[in-house]
Amino acid sequence: MTDPAAGRPPRAALRDTALPADAPAPAESGAPSAQAGTAALLRTEALTRHFKIGSALSRKHTLHAVDDFSLTIGEHEIVALAGESGSGKSTVARLLAKLYKPTSGEIYFQGRPLSAIRGRRAVLRYRGDVPMVFQDPFASFNPVFRVSHGIMRCLKLHRPELSAQQRREEAERVFTAVGLTPAAEVLERFPHELSGGQRQRVGFAQALALRPKLILADEPVSMLDVSIRIGLLNLMADLRDTQGVSILYITHDIASARYVADRLIVMYAGHIAETGPTEEVLSRPRHPYTQLLLSAVPDPRAPLGVGAETDRGEPPKVIDPTPGCRFRWRCPLAIDECHQVTPPLRELLPEHSAACHVARADAETQAFR
């Protein structure tokens, strides 16, 4: 399979390493501007989702999956949402996809509240603007249909104005855009004839056919082999630059978030722990949890040696929580206040916020390294 994204570095990487020549020229002939975050495409305000748990007869406990979660996604930017399993990151994706209703709080898409989007056609249009790409490329395709089946159905449903011929052309266009060439031939294959990486590209092509504004990608590369992952990450950067979409990239792999994302949100137990421009957050992590995450990432380039201090804790199940920081049980810096008051997200450095009572703008507070 030829890979058009291979060899083309993500835009952010270009910015940092100042590679010459083939960098995409910004704002030319109406092409999407390479300047990220100019306008808010999607915004959430104090988004909250609780689940009642317990047996059918006694639903007396409440699981706080997402609490007081406010994020902004601009146009043409990749925002990474990183956290451990159970931190609520997939719940956020489902809330944004309108698969769950928020318990409280609101989501605004292009300034319109999501709760006002009602009726089949309006919901359909929203789902076309904000499609999802799923984690498991082996489970998200019907094995008895050719891959053209899914994309043709999407086009028929979401873009009924197209003729059969135009649908075919559109399908070939998006398959070419995601590097599945020759498109006409790949469209006629069955899912089992494609590798995991190719199937995940079909997932992105399907999303792209809807002419989306924002793609919700829930762990799109975690099931793929290491050697294939980079191609998909490059594809995401490529789609942002050439197709002008934004992507919410949900992952537990902070190194891949660093590779591809413009901004990073670190989630812990349903709350935002820290957020800011990716490189800024990772080079100067202020929240002890971000520091812990970074210290745990295996890095083959780092010198060998086992760190002496290792955190043995586990992320909490947030059932009927009392006020206070949810990381306090694992935090070496916890003070009395952390047990009584839930820390709000405070801007410590420009655009860089952390929800921690102890964190300061300077580098004095280092819990893990």
Added chain:
Amino acid sequence: MSSAPTEGFQRSGPAGRTGNVLEVRDLSVEYIMERGTVLAVDEVSFDLAPGEFIGIVGESGCGKSTLLFAIAQLLTPPAAITGGSVTFLGRNMVGLTDRELAAVRWKDLSVVMQSAMNALNPVKSIGSQFDDAMRAHGVTSKVQIAERSAEVLRMVGIDPIHLKSYPHQLSGGMRQRSMIAMAMLFTPDLVIMDEPTSALDVVAQRSLMVQIKELQEELGFAIIFVTHDMSLVSHFSDRLMVMYGGVVAEFGATRRVFDTPLHPYSVGLLEAFPSIRGPRVPLTGIPGSPPNLASIPPGCRFAPRCPKVMARCEVEPPPLYEVDGTLVRCFLHAGEERGND
């Protein structure tokens, strides 16, 4: 040695053993199906010294898990060992009866599987599963069983109160730890691990790896650790085997493989990891897909994806060359053979 095993649970073999724990020679495994055979593992050989930690890495479908199952004699049809030997503590394991294998399992050799949720019995408490394993090996004293069960759980940092817990009551990390505790019951000589951390988060993963390494240093068992994530074993294994398409691509000291990878595939794998530190550099990964083992190309199996492919690679399968103690299956190193034994 803070926790010498309770009496009756020490290593069963002779003390101060000198030879290798495991010797694998030209091991081949085939999946025999109606449409033809698939050679999943092709003549793999290696030795494992007492207390050594070997990491085996590769992409899905490279044969790493099949190799592991072949070593543990856990293959089920259509897979079968079609050649070679697996010598464990001086005895060839290939062809042993189930009864003979049962005597070895848990006692001298334990296997920790990828998903502890599936490996543990959901309707039995952790304690009663420990009980089963010990009774199967002739330990009948209730006191002894209770003591040893509590002891191994404490070793992996779990409160013995959880002997009464059922698997679903434990978190993923705790389940995986209790599997490892169970593997420690008889202080085995060899623990085989198949991606034991892949269902865990980075933080839990890191702490489990540190725990495994600490237990190994304390109890001195050897480890074969299979993973698709080579960065994970980078800080823990002594030697690293990179597999590709059913064969050994490169095999050498872990640090050496990471610092100066010899095989173009190892180079590609290492360059496919975005780094968390240092400058952000554009990466390319490895183009193409792993080979289909049902139709193996005549030459080098990596040739279709290799950036340094030569005419020779497409017609002739490269042998394993030894370069400064590292084995590498690549013609690029044909002229560099040194230190032949």
